[in-house]
Amino acid sequence: MIGTMISGMAVWGGAGWLLDQWLDTRLFAPVGIILGVAAAIYVVVVRYGVVPPPAGGPRTGTTSGGRRSQPRTQKGQR
Numbered sequence: 339m340i341g342t343m344i345s346g347m348a349v350w351g352g353a354g355w356l357l358d359q360w361l362d363t364r365l366f367a368p369v370g371i372i373l374g375v376a377a378a379i380y381v382v383v384v385r386y387g388v389v390p391p392p393a394g395g396p397r398t399g400t401t402s403g404g405r406r407s408q409p410r411t412q413k414g415q416r
Contacts, residue, residue: 339386343378350374
C-alpha cells in the first residue's frame with residue numbers, strides 16, 4: 339500500500355514537473371503530486387476496500403464449502 343502511494347506521487351508529480359519544465363511554470367508539479375496521492379488512495383480502496391466479516395459473527399446456515407447444511411431434526415426423525 340505504501341509503495342502504491344509513493345509511486346503515485348512519483349509518477350504524477352514527475353509528469354507535473356516535466357510539464358512545468360516544458361511550460362516554464364510552477365503549478366503542475368504540486369497538482370500532479372496531489373492527483374497521484376488521490377489516484378493511489380482510490381486504487382488501494384478498490385483493491386482492499388472489502389472488509390471480511392468477523393470470525394465470531396452470526397452463522398448463515400452454510401458449510402465451509404459454501405453448500406447449505408442439512409436441517410437439524412429431532413432425535414429419531416429423518
